[in-house]
Amino acid sequence: MPDERIAALAAGLRGKGERLTPARRQVLTTLAQSDHHLTAEEVLTEVQAQTANVHRATVYRTLETLSRLGIVEHTHLGHGPAVYHLADDAHHHLVCEACGRIVEVPVTLFRTVERRLRDEYDFVMRARHFAVVGRCRACA
Amino acid sequence: MPDERIAALAAGLRGKGERLTPARRQVLTTLAQSDHHLTAEEVLTEVQAQTANVHRATVYRTLETLSRLGIVEHTHLGHGPAVYHLADDAHHHLVCEACGRIVEVPVTLFRTVERRLRDEYDFVMRARHFAVVGRCRACA
């Protein structure tokens, strides 16, 4: 069970001088327990289901805070809202523009591009913050 | 002057059985004359400055139609609205998350990744529809 994982995340928060509030704990728990990526609104719904009276703005602010601290990351999948996941599990996203399916691929796939952008364009690519749009096998 | 370019685009429209209306012509002209990428709202503003009484919805619908026909493309730059440009000028976008600067890079840079995604993941990447987020030289 991911109880230790949540405890570790909570400890990380406090180690950075941040408060551990019920809302924050519930956001972390929700992200840790989900087997797929969640939009902010999905996180909100789940958090509200588990803890009474948590406001939209609180969840958005919490996600922003956790992003700033490097505990969660969000990815823009093109159209539609961004999705959030815990930062300890790094990967890129392929999103099918036809069926919306998301496939995760290892970060290593982009190493070459990353190096060329750095060498040739002085551009430090922030891996993971974007999705690759295209078509999956079923929809191609 | 890009008059021929606009005429060619207009001919392309009509060749596909689409009507050439003043609003559509003005959208094409605006995109052709801009030296950088424009958001839908910026296109709207410019179109309205040149042609009276063009409605927001018309510009959005026109951009959607032109996208469907492959005449324009739009790119999501992460946060914020999508930007539009004519499809005849293909490239990828690097966007600096600190200063917002956009750098265009040739599509060839992504050939290797494209091939690996196809071979290893059966995923046909739609090049160009995403931006690469990171930090430019000045901000890194």
Add this chain to the structure above:
DNA sequence: CGCTCAGAAGCGACCAGGTCGCATCTGGGC
């Protein structure tokens, strides 16, 4: 040249996703 009508435009209401300002409450250091 004028008729015709599918499809485009104009319009305003609406929607989703996200942000803000402000009053109140509370985690956790002392």
Add this chain to the structure above:
DNA sequence: GCCCAGATGCGACCTGGTCGCTTCTGAGCG
């Protein structure tokens, strides 16, 4: 336990985009 910086709850607000409807018109055709 006390205290207060900082988090929360709340509702108004904003931006980017969409919809349903009516009216208008580009352009094919006789």
